[in-house]
Amino acid sequence: MKTTNRVGAAEFRQACSQFATGVTAVTAVDASGAVAALAVNSFTSVSLDPAQVLVCIGVGTSSYPVLSRAERLAVHVLAAEQGELARRLATSGLSGEERLAGVPWVAGEGGEPLLPGAAACFAGPITQRVPSGDHLIFIVEVDHVENGDAGSGALTYHRGSFSVIPAQDRAKGEGR
Numbered sequence: 358m359k360t361t362n363r364v365g366a367a368e369f370r371q372a373c374s375q376f377a378t379g380v381t382a383v384t385a386v387d388a389s390g391a392v393a394a395l396a397v398n399s400f401t402s403v404s405l406d407p408a409q410v411l412v413c414i415g416v417g418t419s420s421y422p423v424l425s426r427a428e429r430l431a432v433h434v435l436a437a438e439q440g441e442l443a444r445r446l447a448t449s450g451l452s453g454e455e456r457l458a459g460v461p462w463v464a465g466e467g468g469e470p471l472l473p474g475a476a477a478c479f480a481g482p483i484t485q486r487v488p489s490g491d492h493l494i495f496i497v498e499v500d501h502v503e504n505g506d507a508g509s510g511a512l513t514y515h516r517g518s519f520s521v522i523p524a525q526d527r528a529k530g531e532g533r
């Protein structure tokens with residue numbers, strides 16, 4: 358990995374890994390029907406009005422060619438039970454179709470796979486692709502939102518490992 362001469366790649370990666378995140382599944386389809394599906398933690402909500410989210414996608418990922426041609430994109434916030442899916446979505450050497458094998462997804466408005474069981478899903482047209490270093494920032498104008506089980510636990514990623522924040526016990530008065 359290339360970096361500036363002032364910051365080493367390993368040092369930079371280690372510092373980034375200290376930031377605990379959720380885990381999302383990004384899916385899309387191109388005009389030929391080829392599917393992209395990958396694990397992504399560079400998700401951020403951008404704007405409330407209009408509703409926008411962003412993800413950063415590496416130009417060297419196997420998913421990038423499909424994502425560069427796709428008109429729409431779906432981002433799924435993975436739930437605590439979706440760790441196995443997250444690992445498959447991050448496995449090199451598998452196509453998007455193979456990563457979603459056995460997942461009973463349905464096609465969104467533009468054919469983008471909408472996955473069941475997520476804590477939340479955001480889908481819509483890609484309105485901006487902003488090149489930055491070895492990634493592209495994809496900004497999505499959200500025209501479709503799904504909310505999953507409000508009490509579901511969260512899948513998290515920290516220092517290179519997946520873990521889970523358990524569902525909140527509302528009987529204890531938490532999560533207000």
Ligand SMILES: Cc1cc2nc3c(=O)[nH]c(=O)nc-3n(C[C@H](O)[C@H](O)[C@H](O)COP(=O)(O)O)c2cc1C
Nearest residue numbers: 395396397398399413414415418419447448449514
């Ligand atoms: C927790 C986690 C978060 C990730 N976040 C991103 C991301 O934000 N952007 C990205 O391009 N790749 C991200 N990746 C890597 C992709 O999932 C990657 O494409 C996948 O590991 C397979 O790589 P391939 O391109 O060799 O097929 C992440 C991987 C993991 C495990």
